[in-house]
Amino acid sequence: MNAKWSLVDLRALGALLPGSALTDPSVEVPEGHYEAESMKATVVPNRNAIMLSIAFGIAAAEGATGVAAGFHAGDHAIYPDCRPMFVDRFAAMQLASLDYPISLYTPFLYKSKADIVKEGTLLRVPFGLTWSCYRGGELHCGKCGTCVERREAFQLAGVDDPTEYEVSQIGGSHV
DSSP: OOOOOOOOOOHHHHTTSTTSTTTOTTSOOOBSSOOHHHHGGGOOTTHHHHHHHHHHHHHHHHTOSEEEOOOOGGGTTTOGGGSHHHHHHHHHHHHHHSSSOOEEEOTTTTOOHHHHHHHHHHTTOOGGGOOOOSSOSSSBOSOBHHHHHHHHHHHHHTOOOOOOBSBSSTTOOBO
16 A cells, blocks of 8 residues: 555563453453453553554654554443543643654544444445454454454444455354
């Protein structure tokens, strides 16, 4: 897509943040629809503050005027660092920590995943090139909370889901 990007390898950080299914191999990634109790296993303490701090540092070094994050309304209940209060306070902290203002853009903060799919469709986002699965692997697993909600978002938006899943449907057979 000819967009400039950089890979910042944070894998070593995972060992310093144990206890989450996203950083600790001994914690299983929950399956099924997001429920507050089961999805607590996917909370990584301060994850977004860490990643945003790095992004703001890079933005400042490059003279950029903004950093964007894809938080959405469905994240608020489970992830403290996806809530509007976090976004407001993080943006204020960055204004205080840099010599010039860099804006924090969170265009989906109050939108559902289905809203994001609708908007992405209008913008011709190549959803087949996007990734949601918390398990990793060759294909989306089709069973973890992010896969279940991804499927649901496409269905609610009335848009065909181009994603290849290991499991064709919840409780379904392997593809």
